Amino acid sequence: MPPLAKPAAWTQPLPEAHPPADMAVYHLPTGTYETRAALAFRGGSFRDKRHFAASAVLVRHPEGDLLIDAGFGADVAAHVAMLPRFVRAPYRVGRTVGEQLDAAGYDRGRLRGVLLTHSHWDHASGLDSLRGTPVWMNTNERRYAAEDPDGKVYRHVSPGHEIHEYGFDGRSYLGFPSSHDVYGDGSVVIVLAGGHTTGSVIVFVTVPSGERYAFIGDLTWQIDGIRRRVERPWLLSRLADSDPGRLRQDLLRMIALDGLMRIVPAHDLGCYDGIPLLTPEAAAWSR
Template identity: 80%
Template structure:
């Protein structure tokens, strides 16, 4: 099956970013589940088993911290039981994001919220172990999560959480038409990429070293989708994506950025390599 046409590489200047000293990001792996590569990306093999990551990423910032997604929660077994039987998969759990933060003496009062790339169960499950933490969503995703069949787990675990609804402005960012600058310093910028769910987002993060990351959620499930310019298999896209045409356009935009920044699909475990675990910052919070 032919890959997508290769887009022209990004040659424009990178947006201004002024991440403050002390800002950092940390990986909080909460578990994995298994799927076949053939179900994850076109051209994948049924013999190739992939361990899909279920993770959160902590953005530590002097103006307050954010989690990007929440990973698996304490009630993950019940959450998986709420899914249609054909999409349930073998899974392994470690510790929830909340448990990992508590283990290093983290002050949860620093946590401004959980910024979801989208509201599907494997990104929102961990909200059940982060009581009182606001959930950051845009209006499109809030509507999707409130009514779509795939928002069932979100609607359960978000009970008791305040919803912090943010909006995009008309400033383009790296080929995307609109954006939201979380801290106003260019260090964390959210763009609308509403192909997987109607309010799906990509979170661009720049750290003080100058390294840049694109946490792309489920724009593609594996980095193969970027490096081989391969979409999801047709049936999986039909089942999982709200707007496959929009998703394809946004995937091409991200493909054009490869080499300019580090692209991290939410479920590709290897793409988190090099991002320190939260345990590496234990002394910071004790």
């Protein structure tokens, strides 16, 4: 199939953001699993093996830190065993988010919560190493996670976690009709992008240097979806996406923003390049 029609590039001013001087982001990789490009995006090759990232991102902010997603957990083998056989893939496990935080000497008391881009297993598994940390979800995703078969692992790891339910106001943000400004300073803004799951979100982050990130979850599994303007293969979309039409609309919104910010699909390992890892020195600075 041909690429999606190219949308008009975003030409309006970017939203104001006033990140505090000591705000920062860190990449916490927890492992990878193997998938063929042909199964990730239309036009991909079966000969092209992709190592899908299972990662979290730590956003440090003086008003309290957030994790975006949780990656693989300590009991990831059991979590994979809960999946239908046809979706299981070879995987490699690194240190959990909890282990990385502890190894860096990070004060977990700084964590306001784990903000899930959505509740699928490879984003929620690591909640098992983050006991006591609240989970941030919107109403749509909370309902999806409670009822959908793909929420099985989430339902297994979430007991004992307080759920912080956030909502969206009527303020549009970069073409998305509603948003939630986490800190009130424009540095972390969540928008609803409910095509993959009904409560999937994109998290826009602006750091003090002025660099902007868009952590887009599974809007597309690889950056090829943005750069080539292609969706998931038809069958995979029907299996994985709650509303393919809405997902296409949001994908086009992000394609229009390409070049204005760093777009990070959750599973594209190369898109995390340049985001620093959490070190003891960085953790000490945050205390």
